Amino acid sequence: MPAIRNQIRELRAQREITQQELADQVGVTRQTVIAIEQDKYSPSLETAFKVAIVLGVPLEQCFQYDPQGKR
Amino acid sequence: MSTSLSYREKTLYASLAAEILVYGPYFFLHQQNSVNKVAGMIVSIIVLQMILQLLIAAFTRNHVTDERDRLIELRGYRAGYLAIASLMVIGLGMLWFHATIGNHRLDNRMMGLHFLSVFFGMLIIADITKTATQILAYRKAL
Numbered sequence: 001m002p003a004i005r006n007q008i009r010e011l012r013a014q015r016e017i018t019q020q021e022l023a024d025q026v027g028v029t030r031q032t033v034i035a036i037e038q039d040k041y042s043p044s045l046e047t048a049f050k051v052a053i054v055l056g057v058p059l060e061q062c063f064q065y066d067p068q069g070k071r
Numbered sequence: 072m073s074t075s076l077s078y079r080e081k082t083l084y085a086s087l088a089a090e091i092l093v094y095g096p097y098f099f100l101h102q103q104n105s106v107n108k109v110a111g112m113i114v115s116i117i118v119l120q121m122i123l124q125l126l127i128a129a130f131t132r133n134h135v136t137d138e139r140d141r142l143i144e145l146r147g148y149r150a151g152y153l154a155i156a157s158l159m160v161i162g163l164g165m166l167w168f169h170a171t172i173g174n175h176r177l178d179n180r181m182m183g184l185h186f187l188s189v190f191f192g193m194l195i196i197a198d199i200t201k202t203a204t205q206i207l208a209y210r211k212a213l
Contacts, residue, residue: 028137029077031209035139040212044138 002039003069006062009037011055026050078131079140080209085123087202089116094195106184109191143208151201158193 012022019037023030026047035041036051043051052062076084093116097108128134166186 023135027135028139029079029133029135030075031077031080031212032137032139035212038212041139047138 002042003066004042005039005064005066005069006036007064008033008051008055008062011057011062015055017055022051022054025054077140077209078127078134079136079143080206081127081131082124083202083206083209085127086120087199087206089119089123090195090199090202093119094199098192098195106187109187112191143205146208147201147205150204151197154200155193155197158196162189162193 008022012019019033020030023033026033027050028043028047032041032043036043048063049059052059055062093112097112
């Protein structure tokens with residue numbers, strides 16, 4: 001399991017936001033959103049906050065840190 | 072799930088194609104390299120890169136680059152640096168070997184051209200390593 005996991009896909013689906021729409025609002029590429037959702041890329045703190053703001057949830061509801069996870 | 076190429080990824084594929092197209096024939100078809108040919112290659116790669124980048128820019132709507140692009144770019148430069156540093160050490164070792172143990176004369180004109188070709192080759196290998204590493208990072212999602 002990765003050290004940083006996220007619920008972006010689920011939150012995005014609930015709000016009916018596409019990957020491209022989220023990417024545009026956060027200011028990243030759609031490929032970066034895909035990589036984050038697949039837990040292959042851990043975003044910077046700034047991007048993580050922006051994602052949480054766009055999805056309208058606190059940061060910890062969007063991203064979770066697992067100390068036992070693989071970095 | 073579709074993972075179509077980003078603007079940055081397309082430019083990398085174009086760079087790699089241009090590098091292989093221009094440098095490939097130079098090293099595999101020409102036995103006699105010269106300063107003029109090296110200069111010709113440099114001009115060719117610049118012109119080809121400009122044309123390809125303009126075409127990609129014209130046919131790509133979204134030109135956004137982000138933190139992940141910058142991270143991948145840095146990884147590529149690190150791989151390129153490691154490649155050129157390793158090749159330099161090997162090249163200098165071979166030079167030392169030829170100068171001390173071998174019977175090559177290092178003062179003639181052909182030897183100068185030979186070194187030019189070898190060092191130019193090192194730069195190209197490092198550049199291709201950089202581009203290929205970046206493409207690989209994009210394909211692996213990072």
